[in-house]
Amino acid sequence: MTTRRRVLGGAAAAAAAAAVAALGPAAAQPLPPPAARRVPSSGEALPCIGLGSWITFNVGDDPPALAACAAVMRAFFDGGGRVVDSSPMYGSAQATIGHGLAQLGGRAPVFAADKVWTGAGDRGAAQAETSRRRWGVARFDLLQVHNLLAWEAHLPALFEMKAAGRVRHVGISTSEGRRHAEFERLMRSQPLDFAQLTYNPLDREAEQRLLPLAAERGIAVLVNRPFREGALLRALARHPLPAWAASELGCDGWAQLVLKFIVTHPAVTCAIPATTRVDHVRQNLGAGRGPMPDEPLRRRIAAHIAAL
Numbered sequence: 001m002t003t004r005r006r007v008l009g010g011a012a013a014a015a016a017a018a019a020v021a022a023l024g025p026a027a028a029q030p031l032p033p034p035a036a037r038r039v040p041s042s043g044e045a046l047p048c049i050g051l052g053s054w055i056t057f058n059v060g061d062d063p064p065a066l067a068a069c070a071a072v073m074r075a076f077f078d079g080g081g082r083v084v085d086s087s088p089m090y091g092s093a094q095a096t097i098g099h100g101l102a103q104l105g106g107r108a109p110v111f112a113a114d115k116v117w118t119g120a121g122d123r124g125a126a127q128a129e130t131s132r133r134r135w136g137v138a139r140f141d142l143l144q145v146h147n148l149l150a151w152e153a154h155l156p157a158l159f160e161m162k163a164a165g166r167v168r169h170v171g172i173s174t175s176e177g178r179r180h181a182e183f184e185r186l187m188r189s190q191p192l193d194f195a196q197l198t199y200n201p202l203d204r205e206a207e208q209r210l211l212p213l214a215a216e217r218g219i220a221v222l223v224n225r226p227f228r229e230g231a232l233l234r235a236l237a238r239h240p241l242p243a244w245a246a247s248e249l250g251c252d253g254w255a256q257l258v259l260k261f262i263v264t265h266p267a268v269t270c271a272i273p274a275t276t277r278v279d280h281v282r283q284n285l286g287a288g289r290g291p292m293p294d295e296p297l298r299r300r301i302a303a304h305i306a307a308l
Contacts, residue, residue, distance in 0.1 A: 034047040034288020035047070040219065041218060042168070047080055048270050048271065049284055049287055050081060050113075050222070050271065051076050051083065051085070051272060051274065051281065053093040053097060053274055054224075056275060057093035058093050060091075060092050066099050069096050069097075070100040072278055073108070074100070077110070079282055083111045083222070084097060085222065085224075086114050086115070088146075094114070110141075112135055112137045112140050113222070114144070115146035117146035121152070121153025124154040125157055128143055143169075144170075144194060144196055155172070155186075169220075171193055171222075173195075173196035175196075175198050180206075180209070184213060187219060194220045194221070196221070197210055197222075201305040204302065211267040221269050222271075226272075227273060233254055233258070235308070236258075236305065241254055242304060249297075250290040251287075255287065256283060259284060263292075
């Protein structure tokens with residue numbers, strides 16, 4: 001598989017053209033959706049592959065780049081995806097998502113996940129409302145306290161919003177292995193529906209305490225940075241995909257192998273890779289189909305990647 005790269009700046013127009021061309025006509029026989037995982041607190045089934053928006057959807061008001069992102073979203077929903085995640089921290093990503101949803105005419109079966117990210121404890125609700133308007137959704141399915149910023153004020157407010165029916169699930173987020181001690185404390189003490197964290201074959205600290213705790217407490221898990229913002233796949237692209245990845249798991253590239261490792265951890269609900277390309281979002285969704293690794297094969301995947 002060719003190296004997967006972010007498309008930024010002056011490359012946006014070329015990305016848009018490639019994305020729209022790659023979308024092509026709908027397949028005569030649509031592929032099945034990715035395997036589903038249930039949210040413990042609500043019982044809702046969600047496809048195990050979602051869509052992130054960090055960096056990739058921060059495209060401002062550039063028409064070609066917006067068209068590329070809309071094409072990615074259309075391919076994502078056409079392929080059975082549902083979970084889309086964003087944050088006020090992500091520049092124009094929320095407005096980009098709103099543009100894509102509008103292009104689909106309200107037909108997208110989106111599970112809308114966003115975050116509160118402000119140090120002003122009394123501004124969380126207002127920020128969430130601004131985010132909702134940018135998306136153009138009736139309400140969020142999930143609101144998370146981004147990187148635990150001012151969680152002491154935001155979590156009670158989000159729980160009140162949930163009780164009033166203004167949001168369906170409440171969670172917290174962290175990334176890159178930061179704040180795990182405080183994250184664990186909140187997972188133990190708060191009635192959380194979701195926890196979002198970093199996990200992949202190289203970043204495995206969450207296996208020690210957070211993922212087992214999520215399973216114990218009935219907390220759904222979203223996985224961010226599955227590819228280390230592309231750095232992991234760029235490093236793996238220098239090596240051939242092992243033959244057993246194709247023969248035993250049906251993987252067509254490193255991205256699918258990495259995602260299959262992530263989403264087959266028993267505590268993981270959904271991984272949220274970000275991309276600007278239609279072919280990549282289709283490939284990511286493919287990781288949720290077909291044979292999945294058992295625990296011995298998961299260990300083999302992690303050991304093989306760690307040794308490269």
